[in-house]
Amino acid sequence: MFELKWLWKNLEGDRTRYILALCLSVVGSSLTIVNPYIGQRIVDTFIANDNALQNLTDERGLLIMLCLAMIGFSLLRTGLAYLTTMQYEHSSQNMLYRVRIYLYNKIQEQDMNYYDHNRTGDLMTKMTGDLDMVRHSMAWIIKTIIESLTIFLAAVVYFFTIDAVLTLWLLILAPPIFIVAYIFAKRVRPMYVDLRERLSQLNTTTQENIAGNRVVKAFAREEFEVEKFTEKNVSYSKANKAAALVWLDYFPYLETFAQAFNVILMLAGGLFVMNGRITFGEFSAFSALIWAVSNPMRNIGIIINDIQRFFASLTKIIEVYYARPGIVNEHKLVEKRRYDGSIEFDHVSFKYGGVQVLHDVSFKVHPGETVAIMGSTGSGKTTLVNLIPRFYDVSQGRVLVDGIDVRKLELDELRGNIGVATQDVLLFSDTIDGNIAYGDPDLPEEETIGYAQLAAAHDFITKMPEGYDTIVGERGVGLSGGQKQRIALARAMAVQRPILILDDTTSAVDLETEEHIQKSLRELDYPCTKIIIAQRVSTTAEADRILILDEGRVIEEGTHAELLTKRGYYYEVFMLQNEGIGRQVTEHGTK
Numbered sequence: 001m002f003e004l005k006w007l008w009k010n011l012e013g014d015r016t017r018y019i020l021a022l023c024l025s026v027v028g029s030s031l032t033i034v035n036p037y038i039g040q041r042i043v044d045t046f047i048a049n050d051n052a053l054q055n056l057t058d059e060r061g062l063l064i065m066l067c068l069a070m071i072g073f074s075l076l077r078t079g080l081a082y083l084t085t086m087q088y089e090h091s092s093q094n095m096l097y098r099v100r101i102y103l104y105n106k107i108q109e110q111d112m113n114y115y116d117h118n119r120t121g122d123l124m125t126k127m128t129g130d131l132d133m134v135r136h137s138m139a140w141i142i143k144t145i146i147e148s149l150t151i152f153l154a155a156v157v158y159f160f161t162i163d164a165v166l167t168l169w170l171l172i173l174a175p176p177i178f179i180v181a182y183i184f185a186k187r188v189r190p191m192y193v194d195l196r197e198r199l200s201q202l203n204t205t206t207q208e209n210i211a212g213n214r215v216v217k218a219f220a221r222e223e224f225e226v227e228k229f230t231e232k233n234v235s236y237s238k239a240n241k242a243a244a245l246v247w248l249d250y251f252p253y254l255e256t257f258a259q260a261f262n263v264i265l266m267l268a269g270g271l272f273v274m275n276g277r278i279t280f281g282e283f284s285a286f287s288a289l290i291w292a293v294s295n296p297m298r299n300i301g302i303i304i305n306d307i308q309r310f311f312a313s314l315t316k317i318i319e320v321y322y323a324r325p326g327i328v329n330e331h332k333l334v335e336k337r338r339y340d341g342s343i344e345f346d347h348v349s350f351k352y353g354g355v356q357v358l359h360d361v362s363f364k365v366h367p368g369e370t371v372a373i374m375g376s377t378g379s380g381k382t383t384l385v386n387l388i389p390r391f392y393d394v395s396q397g398r399v400l401v402d403g404i405d406v407r408k409l410e411l412d413e414l415r416g417n418i419g420v421a422t423q424d425v426l427l428f429s430d431t432i433d434g435n436i437a438y439g440d441p442d443l444p445e446e447e448t449i450g451y452a453q454l455a456a457a458h459d460f461i462t463k464m465p466e467g468y469d470t471i472v473g474e475r476g477v478g479l480s481g482g483q484k485q486r487i488a489l490a491r492a493m494a495v496q497r498p499i500l501i502l503d504d505t506t507s508a509v510d511l512e513t514e515e516h517i518q519k520s521l522r523e524l525d526y527p528c529t530k531i532i533i534a535q536r537v538s539t540t541a542e543a544d545r546i547l548i549l550d551e552g553r554v555i556e557e558g559t560h561a562e563l564l565t566k567r568g569y570y571y572e573v574f575m576l577q578n579e580g581i582g583r584q585v586t587e588h589g590t591k
């Protein structure tokens with residue numbers, strides 16, 4: 001079975017320990033029959049024997065030895081149980097640790113498409129609940145199964161050595177029990193798969209709600225969110241109950257069969273004692289061990305439930321484990337190069353799933369040039385720049401950096417040559433200093449300050465209670481939108497890459513600050529090609545070239561002056577953003 005093979009593979013390094021645990025389980029459980037055997041000897045010799053009293057005096061030594069053996073075996077079993085649990089715990093915890101690291105790396109290496117299609121709550125469930133379930137199963141459920149099975153088999157073998165016919169009478173109950181258990185397992189399996197899905201939905205709702213608490217509060221939608229959560233919670237709870245209660249449909253049959261073991265033993269065993277076929281001591285051994293046969297039958301439902309949970313979680317983990325990113329690094333890095341920074345889009349088209357977003361886009365950017373990209377919202381600007389660091393791969397055409405198709409470049413090297421400040425600013429829960437130096441943790445303090453100054457962030461940072469050591473909350477809570485943008489800009493500049501992509505990075509700063517930033521970008525002290533997405537003409541005006549995107553197509557291209565003379569989209573925007581706005585409004589107003 002594939003899942004079990006996977007477990008075995010991931011036990012590497014702890015396989016010996018795990019096998020030892022399994023062996024100890026088998027040995028420890030087999031010893032269960034020793035005490036009933038000793039009990040049988042004691043009963044047959046010192047209690048239910050015609051010469052019992054005589055034996056008590058003549059063979060007192062034997063009695064003491066048997067009693068000591070009973071105590072000794074009890075202690076031995078306890079010791080073994082301790083050792084066994086320790087081995088299970090160690091091996092399963094080690095495996096959990098290794099798999100968790102592997103999965104974390106795996107999730108890290110996934111491409112954007114993966115994150116587009118996987119919910120954070122679901123990934124979190126896999127990394128926590130599912131992994132814990134698998135560990136728990138390795139340590140406890142498998143242990144319970146092995147021990148129940150061993151005790152069952154040991155008891156059956158022991159029963160056979162006493163009396164095969166009586167044993168067969170008892171085993172008559174086994175086939176119907178297994179049939180009931182099989183039907184139950186088949187029915188309950190999809191319920192646990194569904195249950196796992198509902199848990200993931202519950203976690204996703206919780207995660208989204210916590211991450212988006214500001215929006216919830218801003219729209220006073222707490223009640224709606226509580227209702228949404230309650231709905232998921234009820235759905236999970238119902239599914240949980242339904243799965244657990246299915247067991248009740250089968251429980252009466254299994255319990256009746258389990259009780260029937262005692263009835264058969266009483267009737268057949270009693271008869272056999274009366275007609276002298278077995279001794280009273282042997283009968284007592286049957287009595288003492290009948291639980292070893294009936295209990296596994298009784299617990300079969302709980303075990304099946306746990307196994308189904310185990311497989312539902314295991315399947316989810318294996319999904320992540322074998323997930324292959326569409327964008328993979330197929331090239332070995334020989335020596336990390338610094339690129340010149342030329343970029344070319346050669347008849348590039350791009351689709352998200354089946355939806356075409358970019359159509360036959362072609363343009364060239366020479367090293368050191370600044371190209372601004374403008375266009376209406378949703379026209380494909382972010383998508384376009386995302387193709388340069390290969391966050392996504394083109395559907396058609398080529399994106400070339402330094403004259404080479406990005407798909408042929410070593411991925412780490414490519415991304416290591418690009419500095420990006422994304423539109424959706426994400427800062428980490430760290431100091432401001434740590435956030436600016438995120439791409440280069442060895443960045444000297446004076447350089448961190450230098451880049452903060454270039455990004456017009458230094459002044460507000462120094463006014464903060466702990467300056468550069470101020471810890472910004474999760475996603476930069478505690479900073480204004482413009483402040484976050486400026487830190488993100490400093491972070492992107494600080495890595496000093498030959499290509500710098502700024503996606504609407506100054507949209508939330510005032511014009512004066514923006515002017516300062518524009519000047520800084522022009523005067524960067526390292527050679528750098530800049531691609532700047534912007535909506536303001538004040539940002540784009542000084543670019544070497546401006547591209548206008550509309551519905552995924554480049555509709556205008558040229559310098560500020562050239563585009564103004566074209567009197568197209570750019571000219572319209574220019575007019576709207578400058579004194580022309582007043583005139584146009586008046587014109588429209590008077591028409």
Ligand SMILES: Nc1ncnc2c1ncn2[C@@H]1O[C@H](COP(=O)(O)OP(=O)(O)OP(=O)(O)O)[C@@H](O)[C@H]1O
Nearest residue numbers: 116352357375376377378379380381382383384423
């Ligand atoms: N991950 C995605 N999956 C599917 N469709 C997407 C995805 N990201 C963007 N889109 C779609 O692609 C189109 C272009 O989006 P894009 O973000 O590139 O536009 P944009 O010009 O940067 O917009 P804005 O100025 O609003 O940031 C939009 O129609 C958008 O709905």
